[in-house]
Amino acid sequence: MSGRHHDHAHSLADDLKVMETMMARRRALKWFAGAGTAAMVAGCGGSDAASGSVAVVSGATASATPTPTPTATPTPTASSTTMTCIADPAETAGPYPGDGTNTASGATSNVLNVSGVVRSDIRPSFISTTTVATGVLVKITLTLVDVNATCAPLAGYAVYLWQCDRQGLYSLYTAPAESYLRGVQVTDANGQVTFTTIFPGCYEGRWPHMHFEVFSSLSNALSGRYAVLTSQMAMPSAICSTVYADATTYPSSASKFARITLSSDGIFGDNTAAQVAQQTPTFSGSVEAGYTATALIGIAR
Known part of the structure; x- marks a missing residue:
C-alpha cells in the first residue's frame, strides 16, 4: 500500500522528466509507424506504382488520379477521360429525308x-x-x-x-x-x-x-x-x-x-x-x- 502511495508522490521536477520521456517515446512510435506504412506501400506498389498510373475502367484512358464521372456530355474524343453516354432516342426522319x-x-x-x-x-x-x-x-x-x-x-x-x-x-x-x-x-x-x-x-x-x-x-x-x-x-x-x-x-x-x-x-x-x-x-x-x-x-x- 505504501509503495503505491509513494509512486504518486512525485515532485514537479519528477513529473517534467516523466512527461519528456513519454513525448520522446510517442515521437519514436510515430516515426516507426510512418516508416512501416511507407515500406508497406512500396512493397505493394508493383508496376502501376512505379509508373504512377491507375487503370480506369469504362473506356477511359489511364489517369494518375481518379476523377469524378462528368454529369455533362464531355468533349467527345477517343482519348477522353471517363465519360458517360446514353443511347440517343430514335426520332422521325421527317418529311424530307431524301x-x-x-x-x-x-x-x-x-x-x-x-x-x-x-x-x-x-x-x-x-x-x-x-x-x-x-x-x-x-x-x-x-x-x-x-x-x-x-x-x-x-x-x-x-x-x-x-x-x-x-x-x-x-x-x-x-x-x-x-x-x-x-x-x-x-x-x-x-x-x-x-x-x-x-x-x-x-x-x-x-x-x-x-x-x-x-x-x-x-x-x-x-x-x-x-x-x-x-x-x-x-x-x-x-x-x-x-x-x-x-x-x-x-x-x-x-x-x-x-x-x-x-x-x-x-x-x-x-x-x-x-x-x-x-x-x-x-x-x-x-x-x-x-x-x-x-x-x-x-x-x-
Missing part, C-alpha cells in the same frame, strides 16, 4: 445512291446545280459510341446528315432544284465524322435542328437501308438567338424561334433532360468566325 423512304409531290428522292454524296463539306449542291448554301459556318464533329461497351468508339460506321437551309427550306423538296446540306461520312478510328455546314434556319412549329441517320457500314448507307438509328440534334438556344439576330441572313427565323420551345416541340418535347442534353451539340466560336460544334451519338448495339 433517303428513298418517302414520296413527296409525287416523287421519291434518294441522294444516297447518287455519286458524290460521300463528302465532308455539304454546303454545295452536287446533282443538277452547284449552288452553295449560305449562312453562318458550322463545323460539327459527331462521335459515335457503343453505350453497351463503356462508350467505346464505333469505327467504320456511316452517318448521313441533312438539314434545312437558312430560310428553313429543304433541298430536293421545298428547294427542289437543290441538293445541298446533305452528305455522308464514315467514322474514323475515334468513331468520329466531321461535316462542314451552316447553322440551320428556324421554320414554323419546330425547334432548330439537324437530322441524321447512322448505318453500320457505308454499303448499307448507300443502299438507304438498315439504319441502326434515325434521330435529330437540337441547336442550343443561346446560339439560335445570336445567329437569328441577323435578319438579313436569317429572314423570319427570329420571329419563328420566339414562338417555339423545346418542351412544346413535337420531337424533343417528350425526351428526358438527359436525352435532350446529349442531343444538343456543344458550340464554340462566333457568328463572324463561324462555329465549331461537337456531339456525342450513343448507339445501343
